[in-house]
Amino acid sequence: MKGLNRRRFLQTGAAGAGLALTGAPGLLRAAEPKVLNVTAYGGVWETSIRDCFVAPFEARTGAKATVSLGAPAQWLAQVEASPEKPPLDVLIMSPDLAITAAQAGLMQDLTVDKVPNLAHIPQEFTDACLGKGTYLDYGVAGITYNKNTVPNPPKSLAEFVERVSAGEFVASVPSISYAITPIMLIWMLAKALGGSAEDVEPFFAAMKKMKNNLVFWAGPNDFFNHLASGEADIGIYFDGRTWNHHDEGADWIDFINPTEGGALTAVAVQIPKNANPLAFDYMNEMLDAENQARFAEIMNYAVTNTEVVYSDKLKPRITPWQQTAFPPYEAIGKARNGWVDRWNREIGR
Amino acid sequence: MAWLALTVFVIAFFGFILAPILVVVVISFTSAGYAAFPVPGWSLRWFWRIWDYAPFLDAMRTSVLVAVLATVLSCLLAVPAALWLARTRKGWANAVSTFLLSPLSMPMIVIGFSSLFFMTAVGIGISFPALVITHTVVCLPYVLRTVTAVYRSLPPAFEEAAAILGAGPLRTFREVTLPLIRPGIAAGALFSFLTSFDNLPVSFFFGSAQTNTLPVVMLSYIENQFDPSIAALSTLQLGLALICLLVADRVYGIRKMTVAA
Numbered sequence: 001m002k003g004l005n006r007r008r009f010l011q012t013g014a015a016g017a018g019l020a021l022t023g024a025p026g027l028l029r030a031a032e033p034k035v036l037n038v039t040a041y042g043g044v045w046e047t048s049i050r051d052c053f054v055a056p057f058e059a060r061t062g063a064k065a066t067v068s069l070g071a072p073a074q075w076l077a078q079v080e081a082s083p084e085k086p087p088l089d090v091l092i093m094s095p096d097l098a099i100t101a102a103q104a105g106l107m108q109d110l111t112v113d114k115v116p117n118l119a120h121i122p123q124e125f126t127d128a129c130l131g132k133g134t135y136l137d138y139g140v141a142g143i144t145y146n147k148n149t150v151p152n153p154p155k156s157l158a159e160f161v162e163r164v165s166a167g168e169f170v171a172s173v174p175s176i177s178y179a180i181t182p183i184m185l186i187w188m189l190a191k192a193l194g195g196s197a198e199d200v201e202p203f204f205a206a207m208k209k210m211k212n213n214l215v216f217w218a219g220p221n222d223f224f225n226h227l228a229s230g231e232a233d234i235g236i237y238f239d240g241r242t243w244n245h246h247d248e249g250a251d252w253i254d255f256i257n258p259t260e261g262g263a264l265t266a267v268a269v270q271i272p273k274n275a276n277p278l279a280f281d282y283m284n285e286m287l288d289a290e291n292q293a294r295f296a297e298i299m300n301y302a303v304t305n306t307e308v309v310y311s312d313k314l315k316p317r318i319t320p321w322q323q324t325a326f327p328p329y330e331a332i333g334k335a336r337n338g339w340v341d342r343w344n345r346e347i348g349r
Numbered sequence: 350m351a352w353l354a355l356t357v358f359v360i361a362f363f364g365f366i367l368a369p370i371l372v373v374v375v376i377s378f379t380s381a382g383y384a385a386f387p388v389p390g391w392s393l394r395w396f397w398r399i400w401d402y403a404p405f406l407d408a409m410r411t412s413v414l415v416a417v418l419a420t421v422l423s424c425l426l427a428v429p430a431a432l433w434l435a436r437t438r439k440g441w442a443n444a445v446s447t448f449l450l451s452p453l454s455m456p457m458i459v460i461g462f463s464s465l466f467f468m469t470a471v472g473i474g475i476s477f478p479a480l481v482i483t484h485t486v487v488c489l490p491y492v493l494r495t496v497t498a499v500y501r502s503l504p505p506a507f508e509e510a511a512a513i514l515g516a517g518p519l520r521t522f523r524e525v526t527l528p529l530i531r532p533g534i535a536a537g538a539l540f541s542f543l544t545s546f547d548n549l550p551v552s553f554f555f556g557s558a559q560t561n562t563l564p565v566v567m568l569s570y571i572e573n574q575f576d577p578s579i580a581a582l583s584t585l586q587l588g589l590a591l592i593c594l595l596v597a598d599r600v601y602g603i604r605k606m607t608v609a610a
Contacts, residue, residue: 037558042404042570066558069404069569074553077462081469087557221384221575228385244575248382299573 034063036278038090042069044298052295057285063278072097079106079272086272089279090286092136094179096329098129098268107132107270114280117287120305122321125266128329133270136286137296137303140319141184142262144237144255146227153234156259157192160234165209172226172235175216176343182336183327184263185236186343192260197331200339207347216349227253238265240301243317247300255317261325266304370587377580384577395581405582408566415477415552415562416545419484420492423541424534426485427492431533432526434493435500446497450490457550460487465554480555480562484545491544492537499533500526535601543590 036057040049046069054065068075072093079086083106093101101107109131112119118126118134125135143160145153150169154160164171174181186203193202207214215232217223220241226232228250239262242255269286271279285291289307296303297311302318310318372386380390399405427449434446452460461483468479507529511521549564556565563586567579 040569041572042566042568043402043574043576045573046404046569068556068558069561069566070553070556071569071572074556074565077465077554078475078557081466082474087475219571221571224383224575225385228383241575245383248576250383 034061034278036063036065036089036276036282037087038065038067038282039075039088039092040067040069041071041092048295048298052291052298053282053285056288056291057282060285061278061281063281065282076101076106080104083272084274086275088272089275090282091270091272093133093268093270095128095135095266095268095327096183096333098133098270099329099333101270102130102132106272108273108275110134110271110283115284115287117284117289117305120289120307121287122304122306124321124326125304128266128326129268129270133268134287135266135304136269137292137299137301138264138266138321138324139238139240139301140257140262140324141180141188141236141238141265142255142257142319143234144223144227144242144253145234146252147254148252149230149233153254153256154258155256157189158260160258161189161193161206161210164213164234165206167213169233170213170215170231171210172215172217172223172232172237174223174236175218175349176340176347177218180265182332182339183329184238184265186339187327187332188236188263188325191325192258197328197335200335204342204346211347224250239317239319240299243300257319257323261323262319264321264324264326373580374584374587376577377584379577379580381577383575384580395577396585398576398578399581399585402578404561404566405563405578408561408563411477411560412546412563415481415484416542418481419488419545420538420541422481422485423488423492424538427489427537428496428530428534431493431496431500432530435497436505446493449493452487453490457487457548458553461551461554464551468555475555475557475560477560480552480560483551483555484548487548487551488541488545491540492534495537495540496530496533499530503529532601535597539593539597542593546589547586 038049038054040046046067049067054067057063057065068088072091075088075091076093076097079088079091079101091101091107098107107129110118110126110129110133121134126133128135143153143157154163160171163169174185186200187197189206190196190200190203193206195202215226217226217235220237223235223237224245226235237255239255239257242253245253269283271283287305289305289309292303292305293308293310296308296318297314300314300317302321304321375388376384376386377395378391378393379385379388380392380394381388430445430449434442464479464483464486465475468474468476468483473479473482507525508521511525516524547564548562549568552562552565553568556562561569563582567582571579
């Protein structure tokens with residue numbers, strides 16, 4: 001039976017059954033020419049992506065872009081499963097996964113001839129993705145506090161540790177179940193207290209001193225609830241999220257970038273190998289100064305194009321990336337499992 | 350005294366189970382722009398937000414469609430298998446049963462991840478049929494277990510009597526077996542629907558602009574947004590589960606179904 005092998009039988013049978021059962025909303029996508037599949041987080045992120053990047057891309061190229069909601073680990077797995085014909089053309093990634101994807105050889109090099117606006121992005125951001133991607137925006141992990149209960153907040157992480165240890169206030173810090181904790185807490189505190197990614201002893205010593213005055217948050221909502229309910233007065237959190245809470249009515253909340261520099265937590269963008277060539281046009285729109293300025297205004301986060309002019313409202317909220325602590329993601333990735341293991345043994349929450 | 354202690358224990362137990370759910374329901378009616386408890390005021394704005402935000406509605410439709418199709422497919426595959434497994438004396442029936450029930454003992458994230466690679470390898474990739482097939486794999490054991498349990502409790506005499514009176518296998522199944530195993534099918538279908546509808550670890554790997562289910566969109570939404578619309582969605586999901594249970598109770602009786610399970 002020439003031409004009917006097991007794989008073809010499975011393909012035909014499953015696809016046919018799917019069509020018959022469902023009308024196949026998922027199968028018709030591939031037939032469209034000039035359709036780009038891009039990614040976004042849900043909610044205001046997605047609507048901003050549509051307004052700030054998809055709309056100008058569609059207007060400029062005449063192509064269409066579909067937006068897939070999800071998370072970086074999901075998108076990376078999907079590209080990994082089908083590297084010859086990736087189902088997605090532009091990925092939103094966390095910095096550590098961006099390095100993993102680049103090292104796995106799944107992503108394309110970004111160059112100024114393919115993406116002209118890359119010329120306005122600090123080289124450090126592209127280098128952080130090993131040249132196979134760059135950063136779109138970034139937040140800073142620092143000290144968020146309740147102005148009503150902490151009228152004189154600590155200015156540095158060292159002061160934060162001393163005053164929490166002394167019992168002056170209760171602090172809410174991320175628990176180990178939160179994915180970014182190794183960066184925004186373990187590495188950041190270790191570095192601020194004289195350690196590094198190779199030596200996190202100062203962090204664990206600080207946690208031991210503070211342990212009686214700490215509560216732990218597993219997700220951003222927990223942190224806000226800790227402050228809103230009075231369970232904690234201060235904590236380690238992100239600048240953009242603090243301003244979002246502020247703009248939603250919590251005018252008692254405020255943020256400080258510690259003098260040692262808060263940990264920079266960025267959103268990376270990458271193009272998989274074998275993606276639709278239009279992905280470079282879309283990436284160029286994502287890195288455009290005007291588009292990024294509008295995106296920053298909605299998201300309350302700093303963006304990466306150096307030509308961006310922030311509004312008067314946003315300007316005082318933006319921390320220049322040079323005043324942040326740039327995490328060594330590769331070294332953190334190697335040490336992360338050991339940190340988690342030690343955290344579970346010594347802190348346990 | 351013992352009666353009092355038992356009563357206190359039961360109330361405390363149910364309080365412990367129900368309190369977090371009640372908090373979510375209460376927060377879904379908050380007037381505040383953020384999720385906090387107690388709530389400062391009451392409003393239905395977060396339920397309106399669900400209607401406003403198209404990906405929630407699209408994902409809800411996809412979730413319902415996937416759950417219904419996976420449940421139907423599970424029943425079509427699991428009921429004949431259960432009938433055979435309950436009566437057969439073949440030595441390898443245990444191996445077949447273990448194989449069909451094995452998704453219950455595997456982490457769902459492993460099933461999702463491996464299915465993504467398998468479906469891609471056979472050319473279906475990230476598509477609606479792939480999502481339905483993978484959900485069926487996860488849901489099938491629930492129907493198999495409940496139908497097998499009910500069918501094993503029935504003496505073969507009913508079917509033998511039908512055969513002696515001249516009914517063929519199909520008529521015996523339609524008029525004798527099916528009415529008797531119906532509570533088992535209903536219980537399995539209910540578990541199957543709810544398992545599929547709430548599933549995140551499997552759906553996660555098959556998410557795309559066309560195939561995202563509600564839990565995947567909810568996860569993506571809370572990545573950067575913390576308003577109480579997720580609480581409102583959870584309240585709606587809870588309501589849907591309650592409606593399913595009430596309908597099942599009216600039609601078959603929960604007691605019969607729990608015996609089957």
